[in-house]
Amino acid sequence: MTTTLVPRWLLVPAALGTLFVGLPIVAMALSVDWSSFGSLVTTEASTDALLLSLRTAAVSTLLCLILGIPLAVVLARATGTAATLLRSLVLVPLVIPPVVGGIALLQAFGRRGLLGSTLDVLGLQVAFSTTAVVIAQTFVAMPFLVLSLEGALRTAGTRYEDVSATLGAGPTTTFRRVTIPLALPGLISGSILAFARCLGEFGATITFAGSLQGTTRTLPLEIYLQREGDPRAAVALSLVLVAVAVLVIGLTRARRDSLAGGAP
Amino acid sequence: MTTTLVPRWLLVPAALGTLFVGLPIVAMALSVDWSSFGSLVTTEASTDALLLSLRTAAVSTLLCLILGIPLAVVLARATGTAATLLRSLVLVPLVIPPVVGGIALLQAFGRRGLLGSTLDVLGLQVAFSTTAVVIAQTFVAMPFLVLSLEGALRTAGTRYEDVSATLGAGPTTTFRRVTIPLALPGLISGSILAFARCLGEFGATITFAGSLQGTTRTLPLEIYLQREGDPRAAVALSLVLVAVAVLVIGLTRARRDSLAGGAP
Amino acid sequence: MTGEPHALHVDLTVDDRDVALDLTVGQGETVALLGPNGAGKSTVLGAVAGLLRPDRGSIRLGDRALFDAATRTWVPPHERRIALLAQDARLFPHLSALDNVAFGPRSQGTPRRDATTVATRWLEEVGMTAYARRRPRELSGGQAQKVAIARALATEPAVLLVDEPLSALDVESAPDVRDLLRRVTHDRTTLVVTHDVLDAALLADRVAVLHAGRVVEEGETSRVLSRPTSDFGARFAGLNLVRGVASDGDLRMPDGRLLHGIAETALDDGAPAAAVVAPSAVSVHLDTPHGSPRNSLNATVTDLEPHGQLVRVRTDLLSADITPPAVADLGLARGSRVVLSVKATEVHLHPA
Amino acid sequence: MTGEPHALHVDLTVDDRDVALDLTVGQGETVALLGPNGAGKSTVLGAVAGLLRPDRGSIRLGDRALFDAATRTWVPPHERRIALLAQDARLFPHLSALDNVAFGPRSQGTPRRDATTVATRWLEEVGMTAYARRRPRELSGGQAQKVAIARALATEPAVLLVDEPLSALDVESAPDVRDLLRRVTHDRTTLVVTHDVLDAALLADRVAVLHAGRVVEEGETSRVLSRPTSDFGARFAGLNLVRGVASDGDLRMPDGRLLHGIAETALDDGAPAAAVVAPSAVSVHLDTPHGSPRNSLNATVTDLEPHGQLVRVRTDLLSADITPPAVADLGLARGSRVVLSVKATEVHLHPA
Amino acid sequence: GTSSGTPEPLGTEGGSQPTEARTLTVFAAASLQKPFEQIGRAFEGSHPGVTVKFSFGGSSGLVAQLSEGAPADVLATANEQTMAKAVADDLVKGTPTPFASNTLQIVVPADNPARISSLADLTRSGTKVVLCAPAVPCGSASAAVEKAAGVDLTPVSEEQSVTDVLGKVRSGEADAGLVYVTDVAGAGDEVTGIDFPEAASAVNTYPIATLRDAADASLADEFVEAVTGTQGLETLADAGFTAP
């Protein structure tokens, strides 16, 4: 029943923006040969890649949440040089080309990397395993979660956290029952961004994890490979990726809306 | 003077997250041969690429703002199926591998694309031009701006917009003087995400715009090319990219902090 | 309706808040909305301001429909020229106090410079000049309230809606701000929500009492305050309101007699004025007592009615609340000739 | 200090708000903070609650330092067992009214079920049971205020800080909630900020008047209200507070005489009670008048002092405000034997 | 551990394989995808219990991965320089065997809008030509051809890989490009290849080798033999490769 208005003229750039994004997608959908679509996307290589992508993106998003939420909270509440440095650091994976990110990951976690010998002693070899895929995805996707959550946390402010403290709630309770619920829209946006980034990750994965069917060849890698021979298969596979992403995100949203219907 | 506390244990995952992101970057920095760093990054090809990257990323971020802010506002205030569809559409460029995004752009704006003949008649040929680079960057980066701004707008709510309306401010004034200032932290986060995504863009650019020194070969493309011959040069160039990004973003932040010091 | 372009006609139903009422505010008139918490007072203001779309009914400003469910008319808030001072101050957190006040004028197209001048003047009116540069979070609760009042008034609206404007103000500022409100509402169509009987008595021409979303009582302020018919009205009110003209710091009543009182603000001789006297402050005697009370006025008892634990003695002049033993003691009945005595300190004089 | 684990010792300076004061609240004592808008009342509460770190000084609860600039001690808010009911309700927007109230108990480890029981009880105390499932944005201003009160009280804090708790309440709820506050603050260390003299009179054992960040007056409630020494105190107060025991609905004073009055809530015979009488309601006579006023009490004038436009006549019993002509008329002077008359309707009796 | 002993916490198959079920991992240049997959299937048929897994990619990228410890048994690159790097890094067991060669071809969209028929046609003004960047192998080959033919091409784009050149031509964005014969053969009927005599000046040779860290060196050797054997060479010829 609220009646807040969006300026009418804003609809023009909004429509332009929609068109700009929508046109290529429509063009892409039009170019697909729908009769052969089924056979294109159900080859063993494709389904292997799709499943691997879904599994790794889910795990990576979870990792992003576990490591990223705390980082975002610290960033949103911290001030001073340390915070600025930390923020810059978090930005780096966002800026460097993913391929270089993969090189950096190799230099840190690869056999000859900084931690290589340590990991070796532990009997762990992460590079070129499914673990490496997860690491690569987490590395590139975490900044998305951190930055968008930080924005939401700053917008939400600390008014309600103060109230919570005066009611005897410790920092943990406050975090769990006040901070997170109030920043939920931002957290959801951030998770979607991170999940999508994980699903689409290519450069760091191919460099750090390689491209082995069933183990490290995620859907984007498969698409890249298909494109070599048949761009149509690549496009068809991409549409599958889009469908999956929209489905997963749609489900999350629906659940969110039913949960947070009463937020201000 | 506010005293809101961050739960102590949160610092553990936050530190882990920092380490996880920081270690590869440190490893990367360590691997650089600093004695030859200067000569590596100051070749004509490198500086051309850096300048092109900065120019295009700036223009693309601007385009993202112009088209993305309205989209975010509409999404944040809209409900129903149309909104859900629109949101899904905006998500697509995020999910599809950039290379496929480039293919889609070709199919829309290329010489033989949907709009190709229309553009031809207008005397416009975007492929292989700097314009194409901007289009590719805008296409992949806009969702970042839209989604993170939408999260912040939802968190901010419409309380103050209502007040603004009762004071006689039309939707435009309200948008300009209330909505945007209050969502500023989210807008800044979103712009940073978009700018960073533009700076790092590779796949869509190479597919849609090609790679010609000074015209379409941005820094990530240059880095990728260098990597063929000398991975160390690639890493060195990446560090330049990181430095530039941190600098640009740091300046924006500093200006923001001085502007919005009194936000709640 | 013609000739009263700023008369407000409200007829609305909001189902999920169980509010359904009909209310008219004449052009230039000030109506006080009274009623218990949750009665629907803020809902009415919200609907008139355009922040809330009623389910049925219509809202008209003069001949102009602001809302009409039948014709699906809906004028957005910013085109209504109606200012709402809501229950919470809600100052824009990113603007200084001055810019908050200047926001309305600037939105209406006033150049920045002029808007600042206007805002400065209004800040001065509420005594907040010293805080012009402060951000809202650097203001105390009462200071924020005053800035919010200035902000609403600075829009020079056709209709003013104020929701408990004085609730956060201290005893020193409240009279000044009340006086300011009285001045700006004088010839402006105004709806004022309040829990304070003094606000109602001093600001409102008429009073409407809401209960559970319905108007349960409506009428002239002096009538409702002195002879309320609704339960809540009775609880709330019970004040005598006497109108007349100021005369040497006292009030000359229409019948020529003088009522001695205390004026909170200076009164010009001959200017219209009103006296507010609580019935509990009025003593009833059978003959003129000698003592400090300055006012001893002959009157005739018109009615005796129970009023809680007390008896309200209505006379042709003022009502008095006294205990049942006192009634018995004095042998009061309808038609008794009595002397009412009121201390001058209990008679509050205000400009009217 | 030992033996008073919940006595509160506040000595703080907040430079950028120009607040610097020293204040002690004894164990179980209730102190009212009065003062004009911006005096620093909320700042004091914020510092005691731990939302604001003063620049200098210390805050102690019994022997325990909550804050000490010298030793850099700082106990975070949630470990202070101090509940703050702030000036704005600030209910958690994502929780129902019930969950808002249950938030405190649950944060302290009470199982969900028990917390809900506790919350339900407190909602009932403030008369909000029917709104338990509502989200804050679906509540009216007064309803939200009541839920906020319930939420603060449900934490069963060692120290309670309340900032204008009744400002949004209607005339029907205010007495009930005031009575509730009186009960819960009875043996709890409490600081209450108010602009309402009745709250101060009825809730507080002592009163501290703040002005521009300094304590300008401090003392027993009845002393400050009847003989304020500060300007603001004088403006604010001027109430007579008489303590005694309830006797058949009236008040028996320590000297055995009876003061007739009106009780807002039922009084048990023999229970301690207090009467609040405004000086403006007290008339001065030279001999016992005959009329409705129930109370005619012999007294001796102890002092005469100007009080704004009036003269305050202090006696060994009650103070009276009368006009200068009345003083002249009656020929009052120090030592005069007078009869004070007060209508029973002007004597407000409350449990104490 | 063994080459297939990488930790795979997400539950893919792992651990040392008994002789019955063995996995062979082959790193091969992307241009070899189609024929190698075919050869792999045949190999699996003749070696029951063996699974051949491929990792296709840019040759230098593959070598970089191997240097970083990527587990693999066989490496096949698209040129001798990259294989030389692998040898220098001590990744290879024995001497690499050249097994195929490839030459450049002009690629044009099927409808050949710019009517290209020779290398010289590419210099016509207004013709949009895309080449590989000189830094990548196909680019250096293009440069060699240009030099031999005495023409100076001004490409509108210097692409990162053959795939990118092919993509531009296939979408009609470019009028022509230089790619390998095999790429044209694998690209279907959207593009046409045009032979030109100067191509002979830049013949590209593909070497293959068993890797030092191979889990099962004999099996790896068998695969190398399968590729270099007659059947393998036939499959490669079908894909457009010529004998070394």
Ligand SMILES: Nc1ncnc2c1ncn2[C@@H]1O[C@H](COP(=O)(O)OP(=O)(O)OP(=O)(O)O)[C@@H](O)[C@H]1O
């Ligand atoms: N958003 C909402 N949705 C549903 N019910 C609401 C909503 N807002 C308010 N209400 C209910 O509508 C009724 C009227 O609320 P309103 O705010 O108009 O009361 P009010 O008269 O202003 O009370 P107060 O004096 O406490 O401010 C209340 O019972 C309240 O609980």
Ligand SMILES: Nc1ncnc2c1ncn2[C@@H]1O[C@H](COP(=O)(O)OP(=O)(O)OP(=O)(O)O)[C@@H](O)[C@H]1O
């Ligand atoms: N964040 C802040 N920064 C600087 N000054 C502030 C800040 N908050 C409040 N002040 C100032 O400090 C003084 C004391 O404010 P405080 O809120 O304690 O007043 P108060 O006594 O509670 O007043 P009120 O009755 O209006 O609520 C005021 O002058 C106010 O303007």
Ligand SMILES: [Mg+2]
């Ligand atoms: Mg209200």
Ligand SMILES: [Mg+2]
């Ligand atoms: Mg305050």
